[in-house]
Amino acid sequence: MRPETMASKLKALNDWVDDVARLTRPDSIRWCDGSDAEAAALRAEMLADGTLVELNQDTHPGCYLHRSNPSDVARVEHLTLVCSKNQEDAGPNNHWMDPAEAHAKIDALFDGCMQGRTMYVMPYCMGPIDSPLSRCGVEITDSPYVVANMRIMTRMGAAALARIEREGTFVKGLHSIGELDPERRFIMHFPEELTIKSYGSGYGGNALLGKKCHALRIGSWQARQEGWLAEHMLIVGIENPQGETHYVAAAFPSACGKTNLAMLIPPEGYRKAGWKVWTVGDDICWMRPGKDGRLYAINPEAGYFGVAPGTSRSTNPTAMETIAHDTIFTNVAVTADNQPWWEGLPHGTPVTDWQGRPYDAANGPAAHPNSRFTVSAKQCPSWSPHAEDKQGVPISAIVFGGRRPSLVPLVFEARDWTHGVLVGAAMGSETTAAATGAVGVLRRDSMAMKPFCGYNYGDYFAHWLSFDKPGAKLPKIFHVNWFRKGDDGKFLWPGYGENLRVLEWIIDRCKGAVGAQETPIGHVPRKDDLHLDGLAIDGTALDTLLEVDPMGWAAEVADIGHYLDSFGARTPEKLKAEQRRVAAALANAGAPARKVAAG
Numbered sequence: 064m065r066p067e068t069m070a071s072k073l074k075a076l077n078d079w080v081d082d083v084a085r086l087t088r089p090d091s092i093r094w095c096d097g098s099d100a101e102a103a104a105l106r107a108e109m110l111a112d113g114t115l116v117e118l119n120q121d122t123h124p125g126c127y128l129h130r131s132n133p134s135d136v137a138r139v140e141h142l143t144l145v146c147s148k149n150q151e152d153a154g155p156n157n158h159w160m161d162p163a164e165a166h167a168k169i170d171a172l173f174d175g176c177m178q179g180r181t182m183y184v185m186p187y188c189m190g191p192i193d194s195p196l197s198r199c200g201v202e203i204t205d206s207p208y209v210v211a212n213m214r215i216m217t218r219m220g221a222a223a224l225a226r227i228e229r230e231g232t233f234v235k236g237l238h239s240i241g242e243l244d245p246e247r248r249f250i251m252h253f254p255e256e257l258t259i260k261s262y263g264s265g266y267g268g269n270a271l272l273g274k275k276c277h278a279l280r281i282g283s284w285q286a287r288q289e290g291w292l293a294e295h296m297l298i299v300g301i302e303n304p305q306g307e308t309h310y311v312a313a314a315f316p317s318a319c320g321k322t323n324l325a326m327l328i329p330p331e332g333y334r335k336a337g338w339k340v341w342t343v344g345d346d347i348c349w350m351r352p353g354k355d356g357r358l359y360a361i362n363p364e365a366g367y368f369g370v371a372p373g374t375s376r377s378t379n380p381t382a383m384e385t386i387a388h389d390t391i392f393t394n395v396a397v398t399a400d401n402q403p404w405w406e407g408l409p410h411g412t413p414v415t416d417w418q419g420r421p422y423d424a425a426n427g428p429a430a431h432p433n434s435r436f437t438v439s440a441k442q443c444p445s446w447s448p449h450a451e452d453k454q455g456v457p458i459s460a461i462v463f464g465g466r467r468p469s470l471v472p473l474v475f476e477a478r479d480w481t482h483g484v485l486v487g488a489a490m491g492s493e494t495t496a497a498a499t500g501a502v503g504v505l506r507r508d509s510m511a512m513k514p515f516c517g518y519n520y521g522d523y524f525a526h527w528l529s530f531d532k533p534g535a536k537l538p539k540i541f542h543v544n545w546f547r548k549g550d551d552g553k554f555l556w557p558g559y560g561e562n563l564r565v566l567e568w569i570i571d572r573c574k575g576a577v578g579a580q581e582t583p584i585g586h587v588p589r590k591d592d593l594h595l596d597g598l599a600i601d602g603t604a605l606d607t608l609l610e611v612d613p614m615g616w617a618a619e620v621a622d623i624g625h626y627l628d629s630f631g632a633r634t635p636e637k638l639k640a641e642q643r644r645v646a647a648a649l650a651n652a653g654a655p656a657r658k659v660a661a662g
């Protein structure tokens with residue numbers, strides 16, 4: 064760590080650090096270089112003051128547990144603001160405050176807040192350090208836990224600082240855990256100033272500012288200006304037995320299966336035949352058109368901040384292997400022999416819950432439903448050899464999806480880009496524990512970006528449409544739903560590794576190698592179009608998964624129309640016309656679905 068006196072060569076950076084120090088009045092300032100020695104020293108400090116607890120080092124070498132304040136366990140959407148000069152630019156999809164008022168409000172909280180604490184200055188790079196698609200930032204924080212996580216989640220330290228000094232621009236992120244009072248908490252974004260101010264929370268999405276705040280909210284604003292896309296998407300490479308790899312980018316809302324799909328293990332028959340899956344990213348995707356007209360994507364992150372509950376050898380063995388060592392666990396339970404534990408693990412018994420209390424089922428789950436692991440991407444056994452390619456990987460298909468217990472089929476394909484943008488805009492999903500508030504409530508979550516789009520959704524839809532221009536070789540767009548339920552309330556589709564069967568159909572559609580049936584909502588596979596050998600699923604479940612109910616869909620599409628209108632004049636007319644086209648097709652849908660040829 065560089066002591067205060069060895070500040071950066073970049074005057075703008077030094078000046079900002081000085082200003083922040085004057086406001087927050089820390090006892091000392093440390094510039095982080097990202098080294099192992101620095102990480103080890105910080106860890107020792109956190110173990111000494113209880114910020115980290117050592118886990119069983121025989122079974123989990125290098126693994127530690129952090130228990131957060133029980134009031135600080137998830138993103139807080141109602142306290143997350145986009146403070147653009149013009150309220151219309153933030154749009155009805157964001158909470159907004161006038162920038163001057165917002166600065167005044169949050170600076171009053173920052174005033175003197177680091178007294179008695181150390182202020183850490185972390186230069187970081189989102190994306191491979193040498194990629195033209197990458198962007199840099201500097202986060203200032205008083206939380207060593209945040210430093211430890213940022214070191215895993217981003218390229219943090221000396222190399223990032225060198226790039227920042229070369230480029231001269233960076234996103235400014237100021238964070239303090241403050242007094243962890245839910246009444247004194249704000250996550251504010253000033254896109255026109257490339258600035259983030261976050262106060263009063265130590266939780267991942269609120270505090271690791273490179274992630275949702277920079278890579279999505281500020282990133283999406285920059286992407287619109289510069290002609291690229293910053294999306295809440297995993298990136299996965301699917302290699303077929305012929306050795307051909309297709310990359311798929313998929314947007315699912317928080318806690319709806321991105322990490323799992325990115326690390327999928329092929330079903331046994333596929334594995335034997337030679338199918339392989341390569342993980343490029345599990346949460347965020349930055350993509351832009353290449354010279355050949357295709358979209359190329361990078362993962363701006365360097366690690367995974369994944370949901371622990373539900374992760375097991377049967378659902379996600381790749382993740383289990385990834386987190387077997389050198390991992391920070393947040394808000395999980397522990398067993399009698401000090402191993403981390405969460406709901407969904409078949410073995411072990413929790414003795415201490417996520418709050419550090421003796422486990423008692425009466426207190427609810429042992430691990431918090433949004434408990435997380437933080438781990439370096441390099442530890443993932445399926446980490447793609449192309450994950451660090453500076454030009455990114457070419458995307459063959461874009462997939463949207465959410466938790467839809469009824470109506471929405473297992474998979475369907477949009478007719479073209481405009482229809483695909485409508486499918487993404489129309490996405491709905493049940494809310495999850497990743498944000499505070501009620502769980503299981505169906506809401507619209509366009510492109511899984513509702514909590515993350517840093518500007519007006521109407522403008523965002525127009526930006527998406529703008530990629531369809533002469534010379535563009537755009538990916539095909541699909542929608543999936545792993546979460547359809549039967550009358551007994553159980554999931555109809557086995558999900559997880561079996562999702563490869565759906566990805567195979569998707570990739571074959573991109574190649575024109577498999578058929579489908581045309582319906583008013585898009586192309587849906589017939590049973591025979593999917594490879595289902597070796598899959599235990601009964602015929603009626605499959606019928607339900609592939610059915611399109613015109614009545615139910617007519618109501619859904621009418622609701623989508625109202626939703627698009629809620630963004631007023633900013634919603635592109637082209638998107639509304641597309642919605643009317645689908646509504647009209649559904650109105651005519653008395654006739655049986657028509658068979659279409661492959662391609």
Ligand SMILES: Nc1nc2c(ncn2[C@@H]2O[C@H](COP(=O)(O)OP(=O)(O)OP(=O)(O)O)[C@@H](O)[C@H]2O)c(=O)[nH]1
Nearest residue numbers: 317318319320321322323370372373497545558559
């Ligand atoms: N039924 C079913 N559940 C799944 C499937 N994939 C993931 N899940 C469950 O959904 C939850 C969240 O999955 P993740 O893969 O961590 O979700 P995510 O989208 O990466 O979440 P964020 O990190 O919050 O963005 C876990 O409890 C999983 O076990 C699936 O195919 N079927």
Ligand SMILES: O=C([O-])CC(=O)C(=O)O
Nearest residue numbers: 267268269275317346497
């Ligand atoms: O941002 C976070 O805290 C975790 C995450 O990936 C999400 O909620 O989508």
Ligand SMILES: [Mn+2]
Nearest residue numbers: 316317318346
């Ligand atoms: Mn996420």
